[in-house]
Amino acid sequence: MIEWEKLLWFTSYIIVSAGLSAFGAHKVKVLYTYWKHRKNRPQPLREYAELPSVTIQLPIFNEADVLEQLVTSISALDYPKDRLQIQFLDDSTDDTAQACEQFAKELRQQGFDVEYRHRTNRQGFKAGALDAGMATVKGEFICIFDADFQPAPDYLKQTIHYFTDPQVGIVQARWGHNNLHFSLLTRLQGILLDGHLMMEQTSRSRQGEFCNFNGTAGLWRRRVIDEAGGWKHDTLTEDLDLSYRAQLLGWRFIYLNDVVVPAELPPDMDGFKSQQHRWTKGSIQVCKKVLGRVWRSDEPFMKKVEATAHLTSNFANLLTLCTLVLLYPVDFLPVNSWQKAVFIDLPVFLFATVAVIAFYLTAQGAQTRWGWLKTIPYIPLFMGLGIGMSINNGRAVIEALLGQESDFVRTPKYGVNSKAQASKKSFHYKAGKSLCLWIEVALVGYFAHLFWLAIEREQWGSLPFLALFLFGFLFVSLGSLLKRFSMTILAPGTPPATGPAQEEEAEVVVA
Numbered sequence: 488m489i490e491w492e493k494l495l496w497f498t499s500y501i502i503v504s505a506g507l508s509a510f511g512a513h514k515v516k517v518l519y520t521y522w523k524h525r526k527n528r529p530q531p532l533r534e535y536a537e538l539p540s541v542t543i544q545l546p547i548f549n550e551a552d553v554l555e556q557l558v559t560s561i562s563a564l565d566y567p568k569d570r571l572q573i574q575f576l577d578d579s580t581d582d583t584a585q586a587c588e589q590f591a592k593e594l595r596q597q598g599f600d601v602e603y604r605h606r607t608n609r610q611g612f613k614a615g616a617l618d619a620g621m622a623t624v625k626g627e628f629i630c631i632f633d634a635d636f637q638p639a640p641d642y643l644k645q646t647i648h649y650f651t652d653p654q655v656g657i658v659q660a661r662w663g664h665n666n667l668h669f670s671l672l673t674r675l676q677g678i679l680l681d682g683h684l685m686m687e688q689t690s691r692s693r694q695g696e697f698c699n700f701n702g703t704a705g706l707w708r709r710r711v712i713d714e715a716g717g718w719k720h721d722t723l724t725e726d727l728d729l730s731y732r733a734q735l736l737g738w739r740f741i742y743l744n745d746v747v748v749p750a751e752l753p754p755d756m757d758g759f760k761s762q763q764h765r766w767t768k769g770s771i772q773v774c775k776k777v778l779g780r781v782w783r784s785d786e787p788f789m790k791k792v793e794a795t796a797h798l799t800s801n802f803a804n805l806l807t808l809c810t811l812v813l814l815y816p817v818d819f820l821p822v823n824s825w826q827k828a829v830f831i832d833l834p835v836f837l838f839a840t841v842a843v844i845a846f847y848l849t850a851q852g853a854q855t856r857w858g859w860l861k862t863i864p865y866i867p868l869f870m871g872l873g874i875g876m877s878i879n880n881g882r883a884v885i886e887a888l889l890g891q892e893s894d895f896v897r898t899p900k901y902g903v904n905s906k907a908q909a910s911k912k913s914f915h916y917k918a919g920k921s922l923c924l925w926i927e928v929a930l931v932g933y934f935a936h937l938f939w940l941a942i943e944r945e946q947w948g949s950l951p952f953l954a955l956f957l958f959g960f961l962f963v964s965l966g967s968l969l970k971r972f973s974m975t976i977l978a979p980g981t982p983p984a985t986g987p988a989q990e991e992e993a994e995v996v997v998a
Contacts, residue, residue, distance in 0.1 A: 544629060549581050657739075724770055
């Protein structure tokens with residue numbers, strides 16, 4: 488390779504490394520604000536002398552396996568029935584619809600004010616269902632639960648009193664994980680998700696920065712939704728979109744990290760990929776939609792900077808993709824030197840590695856006393872998983888940038904917390920056909936080759952880094968391949984699920 492080509496590769500590597508270091512440095516900022524405010528739990532101004540009316544909205548789509556546990560939790564809420572309305576917003580295209588309507592009937596017999604809405608066109612998907620339900624909402628406040636969430640009986644009484652502050656528009660509880668120990672995949676997901684739920688949300692809300700409603704396990708002041716323009720379905724993350732529009736109007740967001748509502752993590756790789764694709768693509772769509780408005784607003788400069796970091800965080804997936812291209816020439820051509828080690832590799836190690844590890848360990852330690860210690864063995868694994876998802880998530884970023892539209896595909900819910908429960912059921916999920924899987928498989932071979940090459944050339948310092956990439960793509964691709972293999976071996980000829988959101992997809996069975 489001639490000198491100018493070496494310089495081009497090296498310059499590109501510097502730019503990508505600087506970008507990854509910047510995203511890592513943001514984790515340091517979040518760590519700082521979290522520790523600064525960790526003991527400053529928000530408190531309501533007062534308690535209501537008379538509890539206000541609340542409408543509970545339950546958006547549902549083909550989720551029969553978790554419907555009963557949802558209804559059981561909602562019926563057990565410790566709140567006056569004459570102050571409670573329950574809306575089933577059902578877009579199901581399978582037998583979930585009949586079960587849902589039956590549950591609605593049973594709740595009415597128990598004295599609840601229940602409305603059952605069934606749409607057949609799924610226009611706007613979840614956002615469309617929520618928006619359609621607004622026409623008959625009776626409550627001053629609206630509480631939303633996805634089908635796999637199980638609120639405690641005192642959930643409403645723990646959250647409703649924050650609205651005694653007339654500036655509070657949104658109150659969000661933290662997600663818990665029912666099936667955290669179901670598999671290595673769910674354990675790693677929990678670690679990654681807790682970084683957002685425990686660290687970022689707590690830090691931003693207590694610092695007075697822009698936060699995002701997590702789509703479920705939270706309450707809205709009805710007036711806020713109306714003033715902000717209602718639920719829109721021009722992005723895949725309608726919750727993030729509406730959150731920013733509401734806060735730009737001056738409404739406050741309260742996040743309660745000690746009010747936990749357990750839910751289900753995707754127990755299979757294809758479900759996890761589908762969820763991450765939707766979240767990643769939706770966040771970039773919202774970034775394109777509202778970031779300019781944030782910077783044109785009168786908000787403080789540092790609040791705008793944090794909003795920018797928040798909304799652009801998924802661009803890190805593109806930087807990871809660039810690393811895949813640059814890794815070979817930079818590590819295996821004679822551009823290695825002490826200058827590279829000091830001015831490039833060391834900052835990347837500190838900000839993109841050490842800071843990230845400290846971030847996730849702190850999130851675990853904040854939940855249980857020795858949580859950080861128990862998480863240490865998982866450090867290389869969850870970092871590898873993040874790398875392995877870069878093809879799936881990078882594709883989502885590119886689709887959003889190009890304006891490519893796609894359906895809102897609900898994450899499959901199975902209602903199982905252990906392998907023993909899973910063995911007693913047959914679950915069907917239609918995973919989208921994608922070239923990404925075969926790219927991931929090819930990258931397994933590529934990084935295996937680089938790993939062996941590094942050993943041959945005695946470049947021992949490269950081995951840990953290469954091992955992360957190798958494990959990540961092996962874990963992610965193998966998870967999808969085994970699903971397809973188990974579908975063929977365990978359940979050949981299983982009838983496919985139906986519905987408009989599942990067209991052009993290949994069936995996968997969770998065994």
